[in-house]
Amino acid sequence: MGKLWEKGYRLDAEVERFTVGKDYILDQELVEVDCLGSIAHARMLSEIGILTKREFSGLKAALLEIIRLDKKGKFKIKPADEDVHTAVENFLTKKLADLGKKIHIGRSRNDQVLVDLRMYARGHLLDIEEEVLGLVEVLVDFAKKHSRVPMVGRTHTQPAMPSSVGLWAASFAEALLDDLELIKTAYDLNNQSPLGAAAGFGTSLPIDRGLTARLLGFRKVQNNVLYAVTSRPKFEAVILFALSQVMDDLARLASDLIFYSVPEMRYFTLPKEYCSGSSVMPQKRNPAPLELIRAKAAGVGACLTQVTNTARLLPSGYNRDFQETKEALFRSFETTEASLKISRLIFSKLKVNEKALLAGFTPEVFAADLATKMAEEGVPFRKAYKEVAQKLDKLESQDPRENILRKKHQGAPGNLGLLRVRNKIRGELLRVKKERSRLGKVRRALLAL
């Protein structure tokens, strides 16, 4: 068996190779979700009388078999199959003859792939959320542990004012928590059921889109059938933007670490087990994983660019162009998850060199605080500023540890507000856990229909 649309002539071989591309390989990751979608679709067809109960059972059994084969790596999509949908229908037809030929009524590959991608993204977005929260926890622990370790705060890369390792680490924790809001928005948009949109124009059958949406655990039906199809690259872009923001935060973190780990700074030391060496310089311990995170952030950003540029001027309705963004989506999920894991690993082992951190505190770093103190005592601030500027070479050094503890307003080095952050983490983790458990129930219910 070959393509679903074959009609007695064959596609030119070179064109076939070009159009299938890597789709049949990527689709291998969609086998289970494609079968789950088909179970829900078939169930709905039996509810509205298009299939008999018995037909539904027959189809379901065969779909469960595919899921089992896939688990063992034994359901392979062939290039001639084009995609997972075809491979599954071909399997059903081979096994069930005419019954297999009935499954595709009332839907199209266009809404089918949408279902698959949304279920795929749902799982992966939850994975990302967990990894983000895991890293945030590690960063908060790190910030707590080093909340009293002074670090020269910088603006314009130049030493500016007293700061702390805690403030620095916690700033990334809060950034990632904001990224979580982007991921949640993406999750909510993604969690709508496109099933029943068919080719983007609906069907004359009295299908029950609400039922399939419930069976598949979507929070609602995505209403307009044409929009369901055209929303594909939009939702991918929303997801990729969220991922790219996560990656950009990791990249800035990596970039800071690379800078702060040169021997001239030596604020932090990366364990040697995490550093690559050189083929000619025996002494080298290179922060390769950090550099790769930095580069991978540009990669995920480019995936977003690819998706938005692919979609910008496409005519309404399904276009084959959509196929090309699948790899960008899949690869970005993988990259982001791996980068989060590695970042967490690094932070759980990062060595902080307090002595080197203290060595950076030249008297000038306290200049702004001195001007503020003078102003507090009555000198108009701008005057105090100018007076301090005149005697920069006569400034006395201070104890940075005392300095940072004295800054006690909300969010300052002496009052990081980590408890507030921890509460936020706890709430978010609970939410993710609940949603994951809900999805687990949805899956089990589908398998047991």
Place this chain on the structure above:
Amino acid sequence: MGKLWEKGYRLDAEVERFTVGKDYILDQELVEVDCLGSIAHARMLSEIGILTKREFSGLKAALLEIIRLDKKGKFKIKPADEDVHTAVENFLTKKLADLGKKIHIGRSRNDQVLVDLRMYARGHLLDIEEEVLGLVEVLVDFAKKHSRVPMVGRTHTQPAMPSSVGLWAASFAEALLDDLELIKTAYDLNNQSPLGAAAGFGTSLPIDRGLTARLLGFRKVQNNVLYAVTSRPKFEAVILFALSQVMDDLARLASDLIFYSVPEMRYFTLPKEYCSGSSVMPQKRNPAPLELIRAKAAGVGACLTQVTNTARLLPSGYNRDFQETKEALFRSFETTEASLKISRLIFSKLKVNEKALLAGFTPEVFAADLATKMAEEGVPFRKAYKEVAQKLDKLESQDPRENILRKKHQGAPGNLGLLRVRNKIRGELLRVKKERSRLGKVRRALLAL
């Protein structure tokens, strides 16, 4: 008076011109919000005993004067002032002498510009939300009016199945409503108070960040002072991503309209008052506003690219690079708002040519429906499909008006669900109105402090 940090030598003239750039021009739009931020800051300083009540009154009166001057276009920022913050402090110092020199204690231009940008963005995001909702309303009215006008639905740009003008127009309405979710996420992130972050490391004064946040109407204090500073490009990116999604939807809409308006299709006619002509071809009516929307979408997308690429590898803390993204943000707000207005205008006048729309319905457009009907009557769908494929040249034409009405499941041409969309619009408009009224109260309260 010149720069706040002058210390007896002058910046090289060429360097000065280069570093100031257009900032002093762009900042002209920030005069009022900068003054409002300063009123809140001064009030807080008086509450914690750094300024006397009298001093606060003096500063406030002068700041109100600036706001009045600005309204009349008489408060001009000079290149030598660098930015709005300096222009304002210089005005205060000129008018109030030493009292003016007191205002800057406990803050920095770094958190000041953040306050300004967030208040600026707050207002403009609400404007955008209103414009989006306005366009959505027009699209829904248009969809309603033309819900029974058939239109050939296309996939791969080729005729596919019966659809309707209503389905097509409503698909964009739903896309824009999803964009609204992105804007709301951006609004919430943006609506946090950075004030008190100072240079990104806080201050030794016992400032009350909660008080200034309340006075300025922010929903909460942005906690970590370092993150407040580094979040600047992140929040700009989140805003620009939302705007670029709006623009990309408008671009697709424009692109569809351009395609459907060629004489060979003539589905729609743009009023001639909206079309530009040619200097050599007397007959031309060119859809210039649509083409410009299409191009401007690429422009706003490039602004997002600019901001994320500017920020990706910057070290923690303030960096002057941030200055360069201001224009991208301001221009994107303008562009998006103008493009929404023009799109609304176009849709309120667009002529629909039902006859031309009907002419596109060749018998083949009904092929899928025929296969579905055969399948409904018992032929396995894949068989029905192949049978229909064999007799494509013998298909009979149908009445597309009846066809689309027969598709009655949720979101299909015969059941667009516009009421649901209208309810959503109503709720969102109410929310925007409430928030706008809340901001109005915040502003009046500040002026009356």
Place this chain on the structure above:
Amino acid sequence: MGKLWEKGYRLDAEVERFTVGKDYILDQELVEVDCLGSIAHARMLSEIGILTKREFSGLKAALLEIIRLDKKGKFKIKPADEDVHTAVENFLTKKLADLGKKIHIGRSRNDQVLVDLRMYARGHLLDIEEEVLGLVEVLVDFAKKHSRVPMVGRTHTQPAMPSSVGLWAASFAEALLDDLELIKTAYDLNNQSPLGAAAGFGTSLPIDRGLTARLLGFRKVQNNVLYAVTSRPKFEAVILFALSQVMDDLARLASDLIFYSVPEMRYFTLPKEYCSGSSVMPQKRNPAPLELIRAKAAGVGACLTQVTNTARLLPSGYNRDFQETKEALFRSFETTEASLKISRLIFSKLKVNEKALLAGFTPEVFAADLATKMAEEGVPFRKAYKEVAQKLDKLESQDPRENILRKKHQGAPGNLGLLRVRNKIRGELLRVKKERSRLGKVRRALLAL
């Protein structure tokens, strides 16, 4: 054996997986060029007395064996090897013991990978040039064949003035010939020898960089050793920009074809063997390869974005970030070459429907020509334009075939200048052939050293 820099402890397993990434898979394509580079390096070492003649022969024999194994698909790089350079050195050491350990003196993996990439790019750029020229030839033949077939010329997508299929097709031929200039610039920059740069700081050995450059067929030594390393992403960007311009031209061509192939236009018909079908619409013939070319152009453009963004702020010297751009480069070469082949195939089979093309000629299309004619006869042009504009509904139709033949100045529909284009093609093909033959000689000479 494992990594070249192992020193008695092992890299953390998770970090190792992350840092190696797909590099060991991609490097499989570099086996031969890596060995050729090593032969040249070893020969140079023997010329300056670091290796004996015998040692050189031993190394060369083993390197030739690797090339033979690779040809048969039997030289496999393992993840633990990290990259091709390590795999090769490990093979040499296993086979030749201490002699294998001598090969790496006077170089580093940093300049080694540069040599590999430049030799890789040299071959692929020539392939691209040939494919571009092949497509240009097909386009010129097509233009010639259809030079008298009228086609409505459009501006703003709307009908504008008489044009021809020939003018349209030849416009893409000339675009691609301009792209060739970009490829040639890329080829010349790329064709410089980085060998001897070592880690970017040279070596204390008296290596002869001119000799290795000649042996490897580079047109010159890339002088500054630090620049040799930092130029890696620049040269990749230059190559990717050229490829992306080719892809964008193919995308515009595909986009035009998709537009001109809808039934309402039917200017062109794509053979059905090149069209994919639908799983639900029996009548569909979708221009899938054209849509994919359109999407792939956005993909190659995103690869350029990735490379420039990865490189923009990297510190001078080698950075591991470079590893991440390899896939972007390799994939873009593949994509561009495949898209060129498919485009050529399509044009060799594209059916032109003269009747449909003629049907587009409404009288208005001749309006500008009429104004010009009136102006030629003495009415000031702007007056003639306004007069024609007043009587648009009274214009008479003309024979478009006569019209286009009357436009005889250079480059106009009646004078396409295809001979000039053909001469250009001939010259370029000759150049490519010569360069390919030169590279063949270089390779054979290396193998026979």
Place this chain on the structure above:
Amino acid sequence: MGKLWEKGYRLDAEVERFTVGKDYILDQELVEVDCLGSIAHARMLSEIGILTKREFSGLKAALLEIIRLDKKGKFKIKPADEDVHTAVENFLTKKLADLGKKIHIGRSRNDQVLVDLRMYARGHLLDIEEEVLGLVEVLVDFAKKHSRVPMVGRTHTQPAMPSSVGLWAASFAEALLDDLELIKTAYDLNNQSPLGAAAGFGTSLPIDRGLTARLLGFRKVQNNVLYAVTSRPKFEAVILFALSQVMDDLARLASDLIFYSVPEMRYFTLPKEYCSGSSVMPQKRNPAPLELIRAKAAGVGACLTQVTNTARLLPSGYNRDFQETKEALFRSFETTEASLKISRLIFSKLKVNEKALLAGFTPEVFAADLATKMAEEGVPFRKAYKEVAQKLDKLESQDPRENILRKKHQGAPGNLGLLRVRNKIRGELLRVKKERSRLGKVRRALLAL
């Protein structure tokens, strides 16, 4: 007078504002080149008998008057004029009545704006070339002066091997010289005459495109009239890519300088006249111009993105979208030229701190050289490498000054090959000077026609 295409009704005011945008402001920079193009066009018309000699003289005199007015800032394009072409034709018609109405025969605004942009770009590309060469000279002088000043060479940001300030500075000089090749390719492509393409379909008049090309100093006629129009964004992209490569090199240079100027490194000191201060930290000297260059590079890169994304899927022929890229082009020229000037200024004043540079040389930096030395003396390199790795803590320090002088092969720290670079500069400067003088002659000849 208003638009050239007015026909008795007016464009909707809001639409008019939207479509004109900033075009009338940007076009102010094109007044002279537009007039020069018109002189050439009119002359050609008189040569082929469409205008009389006397008519040509009349038109030329009026065009020269516009050029004179423009020089004094007295030729202002109004929004109602739309663009420079309309403003000029309106002036001619007002002054010369019917004669003014004759100028536009045989051309269109489409080829007219192309001529303007190409002449504009020609001048600005030469400016950029001169600025690039100026900076290269300064860098080479700087490299020469500091060729014996050691600097720790880095890979992965970590100390690697001995290098020199000279090697570092010269690496950027060579990068910029490669950028020059990109600019030259852009210049050559740009230097083709589009005049006579008219609206993209030529004209029935026997115009002499070769004559106008010669009069305007283009190296050749751009043949295919349709390609002339569609090449507009391509040529802009080619120019912007070259500019963005220059900017990216400046950004890397700025980035290195920022890193090497922190007090912990203090390799370089930026004069205080080039540094901005802080409003709260009296001690600050911030490298603002360097940060802005870094950010502006992302800006120019985004302009390239904008242009390629605007153009990718546009249909063949003129599209109004083109208007939107004008600002990206103009602003990128300005930004690049200003950034080159500032970079040159900075390098002419940059202070090099040899003591701080020497302080970075820990014994480990010599490890690779030691392994090489052992290998030179007979130990297989990989063995030597491992031996050195075992005794890293026992390495002895060396004199880095001697070390770098010992590396004498081509391009190494002890042999920078600056003479070769200087010869290249000289040749390029001569070429630019000649071309500029040629363009001057072309201009004078046009004025004197």
